[in-house]
Structures are given as C-alpha cells and as structure tokens.
Amino acid sequence: MRVGMLVDERSTTVVVIGGGQSGLSAGYHLKRRGVPFVILDAAQAPGGAWRERWESLRMATVNGIFDLPGFPKPPLDPDEPSRTAVPRYFAGFEQASGLPILRPVRVTAVHSGPGERLTVETDRGNWVTDAVINATGTWDNPVRPHYPGQETFTGPQVHTRDYVSADQFAGKRVAIVGGGISALQQLEEISRVATTFWYTRREPVFLDGDFTPEGAGRDTIAKVTADVEAGRPTGSVVSYTGLIWTPYAQAARDRGALERRPMFTAIEPYGVREADGSFTSVNAILWATGFKASLAHLDPLHLRNEQGGIQLTGTAVTADPRIHLIGFGPSQSTVGANRAGREAVTTLIRRGVLSPTPVP
Missing domain, CATH: 3.50.50.60 (FAD/NAD(P)-binding domain)
Structure with missing residues (x-):
C-alpha cells in the first residue's frame, strides 16, 4: 500500500526495514501470526534492488529466484530483463498478501527509545517499536576501492x-x-x-558443477554461519563458493x-x-567490486564488535535480540531470505518479545 506523509510518530510492535524478498517474507509470517507490524521500504515501487539491476541481466542469467511464501512464481521468460520480471512478481505477492507496506520511506537511524522500545527515525516521521527486522540488503552500500591517482x-x-x-x-x-x-x-x-x-x-x-543448497552449497552456508555466529565480518559470496x-x-x-x-x-x-x-x-x-550490508542506520545501536562484525545467534543480534538481520550473512540467497524471515518472527515470539494473535 502506498501512503502520503506520515505523522511525526507512530507505534507498532515490529518495524521491518526493507521491502525486498527477505522483508516480504518476514511480513508474510508476521501477518500469519497476528503480530502488528509495518514494512518501511525506501523504493518507489515493489521489487527491491531488482528494480535497479542492469538492463542486460536476463532471467536466464540470474542465479535463481526462490518462490515467495505461499505464492509460487509464474512461468518466467528467460529472455526478459530481471529488472522487470522480478518486480512484477513481487508486486503480485504484495497485492495478494495485503501487507502494510509504506513507501517511499527511508530509515535514517534506529535508537534505543523509551523503556525497552526502539525508535526508528525516517524521512517521513518516526516509529516506536518493540523489535526491528532489518532487511535492507546490500545494494545501497557499494564497495568503491581507492587507488593512488x-x-x-x-x-x-x-x-x-x-x-x-x-x-x-x-x-x-x-x-x-x-x-x-x-x-x-x-x-x-x-x-x-x-x-x-x-x-x-x-x-x-573456478569450480565444476552448479551451486546448490546441497553439497558444497550446504558447506558454504555452514562457513558463513560460523563467521556471523563468531562475530567475524563476512566476505563476498564468491570468497566462500x-x-x-x-x-x-x-x-x-x-x-x-x-x-x-x-x-x-x-x-x-x-x-x-x-x-x-x-x-x-x-x-x-x-x-565490479561488490557490495557490503547496508546497515549504517543501525550504527546508533553500536552493534559492531572490535573486528567490525555483528555477532548473530540465528537471525538475532547477540548483543541486542530485539534486532534481527535477514538477507544478511548466510541468508543472502533468495531461499535463505525466505527462511530467515520465518526464523526471525518465530524467534521473537519464542523469546517473548512479541505476543502473537494468530489469524484464523
């Protein structure tokens, strides 16, 4: 749903930051569990970072798009640009699921607020919330090396x-x-x-064969998981695979x-x-030097350790379990993003951060 200017401050139980695959997955599971929430998306329209991909990146070339929960993707033309095919699929999911998505809303900072709550500052007013599920991906944080001259x-x-x-x-x-x-x-x-x-x-x-969640893919996910659980900064996907x-x-x-x-x-x-x-x-x-996680808006919470990493337990930030990072570390893949959205919601409920009211 698209809204006009937000009032100065509003309140909800969970704020999901980002409307890409992982954010939509989290929203789906929050709605199923009856948890009040809002998704704040900086983009003008559905599709996440896929809207920004280069024109020649066709569906035949991308590494695969995993179905959003409860919404199988239709047959996709392998010759269609991913920048149109994937956003159209995401838009269909948003329409079918009726998630409370506000856009364009850019989150500028997250602070510890009154009591045990968090304050999410945006360019369209603030939100006070019990938990944040961060799903901002990497597209807005390109790595730009510098060389002499x-x-x-x-x-x-x-x-x-x-x-x-x-x-x-x-x-x-x-x-x-x-x-x-x-x-x-x-x-x-x-x-x-x-x-x-x-x-x-x-x-x-270069390795022979395809990257899948089985075999070498499973080993890769285990390596990335070990890094984030130890609080080590993660490398690029290719550095693992x-x-x-x-x-x-x-x-x-x-x-x-x-x-x-x-x-x-x-x-x-x-x-x-x-x-x-x-x-x-x-x-x-x-x-073509890649991207790093787009997390600058979380800096006021001081989540990074002396190594520059953020230690996770599952999807929860170990130092502040009110904050969950999805589409991050081992859940950067599309299948991982779906699972992480579900895990974040389940963990928040199990730990008593949220009080669900299941939807019939």
Missing part, C-alpha cells in the same frame, strides 16, 4: 550499481575490476564491444577475456600502472 583519471569510472549496458563502453579500452559473479557477467558483455583488461586481487578459483563455469564465463574464456591480471598499483590520467611497473592505456574503468 584515481581522481586524475580522465575517463568514466562506473560501479556495478550504476552499470546500464555494454553500449556505454563500446569501442573503449576498459579496465574491469572484480572477481565476483557480476564482474564476470559484465566482463563477458563488455568484451563483445570493447577491449577489456580484467583485474582481481586474488587468482580466481568460488566461481562456476557458467555459460557466460565460458563465453568470456573462449573470447580470451578471462586473462586475469593482478591489481594495478596506481591510476593515471590515461590508464593504469601495472603491478610489474608497466603502463596500460585504458579510457574507462568498471568497478
């Missing part, structure tokens, strides 16, 4: 977040930085229309685009200084 570069520098299509690099000499899935997808596309140079901090590791020989990775290899170079040491006006001291002329840089 970067500000002197005369060409465009684009992060994955702002990438539109290979057309914007046609005919150029492009340094593509990053060793993740998005980097490979964009490298493959851009190498069709431009001269590309691929840079990564570490030698990429390695890379798969997907069709686009094979196409890039066959085109000779997967000739990886170690990271350059500096950026100059018309190119980059290589690790061996030589110079490579480039006139554009794509920073």
Whole structure:
C-alpha cells in the first residue's frame, strides 16, 4: 500500500526495514501470526534492488529466484530483463498478501527509545517499536576501492550499481575490476564491444558443477554461519563458493577475456600502472567490486564488535535480540531470505518479545 506523509510518530510492535524478498517474507509470517507490524521500504515501487539491476541481466542469467511464501512464481521468460520480471512478481505477492507496506520511506537511524522500545527515525516521521527486522540488503552500500591517482583519471569510472549496458563502453579500452559473479557477467558483455583488461586481487578459483543448497552449497552456508555466529565480518559470496563455469564465463574464456591480471598499483590520467611497473592505456574503468550490508542506520545501536562484525545467534543480534538481520550473512540467497524471515518472527515470539494473535 502506498501512503502520503506520515505523522511525526507512530507505534507498532515490529518495524521491518526493507521491502525486498527477505522483508516480504518476514511480513508474510508476521501477518500469519497476528503480530502488528509495518514494512518501511525506501523504493518507489515493489521489487527491491531488482528494480535497479542492469538492463542486460536476463532471467536466464540470474542465479535463481526462490518462490515467495505461499505464492509460487509464474512461468518466467528467460529472455526478459530481471529488472522487470522480478518486480512484477513481487508486486503480485504484495497485492495478494495485503501487507502494510509504506513507501517511499527511508530509515535514517534506529535508537534505543523509551523503556525497552526502539525508535526508528525516517524521512517521513518516526516509529516506536518493540523489535526491528532489518532487511535492507546490500545494494545501497557499494564497495568503491581507492587507488593512488584515481581522481586524475580522465575517463568514466562506473560501479556495478550504476552499470546500464555494454553500449556505454563500446569501442573503449576498459579496465574491469572484480572477481565476483557480476564482474564476470559484465566482463563477458563488455568484451563483445570493447577491449577489456580484467583485474582481481586474488587468482580466481573456478569450480565444476552448479551451486546448490546441497553439497558444497550446504558447506558454504555452514562457513558463513560460523563467521556471523563468531562475530567475524563476512566476505563476498564468491570468497566462500568460488566461481562456476557458467555459460557466460565460458563465453568470456573462449573470447580470451578471462586473462586475469593482478591489481594495478596506481591510476593515471590515461590508464593504469601495472603491478610489474608497466603502463596500460585504458579510457574507462568498471568497478565490479561488490557490495557490503547496508546497515549504517543501525550504527546508533553500536552493534559492531572490535573486528567490525555483528555477532548473530540465528537471525538475532547477540548483543541486542530485539534486532534481527535477514538477507544478511548466510541468508543472502533468495531461499535463505525466505527462511530467515520465518526464523526471525518465530524467534521473537519464542523469546517473548512479541505476543502473537494468530489469524484464523
């Protein structure tokens, strides 16, 4: 539902921050358990970060979209851009479920409020609540590395977040930085229309087979879970899983685009200084350097430890179990996001933070 300007302060039992897959899953389970709640979503319309994906990312290329709870996705055209197909599916779920979603509402800070309650500050008024389920994902927190001389570069520098299509690099000499899935997808596309140079901090590791929740996938989830339960900062998905020989990775290899170079040491006006001291002329840089969890609005709660991580017990922040992080750590995948939404609600009820009134 879309609303106008909120009043200065309102109250509810749970505030869900974020209207992507994990936030919608949490909302579904809160409604089923009869818990008063609201979902605050910064986007203008349904779809979460999928609305911002680059135009050429088709449904055949994405890693898979898991069904939202109680709402099987319809057949999807593999050639349709994910930026239209997924938001349409999310919009159908929102209409069918009738969740109380307010948008666009941007959360700016969360504080400990009066008594045991929390205050959620937004650009459209404040909310006082007993618990927060945070589902803000990573899209709004791109990693933008800095190298000496970067500000002197005369060409465009684009992060994955702002990438539109290979057309914007046609005919150029492009340094593509990053060793993740998005980097490979964009490298493959851009190498069709431009001269590309691929840079990564570490030698990429390619594995045979597909990533699934079983087998190696289960081992990966266990490793990420161990990190968050120990309060260690988590790395990128690929740092746990390695890379798969997907069709686009094979196409890039066959085109000779997967000739990886170690990271350059500096950026100059018309190119980059290589690790061996030589110079490579480039006139554009794509920073496919990934994202980190978008959690700055939780900083007033001082949840991070001396390592810079946030320790979790399940989905609950160990230091403050009123706060749950979903779509974070081991629940970043679409199937993990669904499970985390259910777990957060179940845990809050079991610990007595919430008093449910089951809906018949």
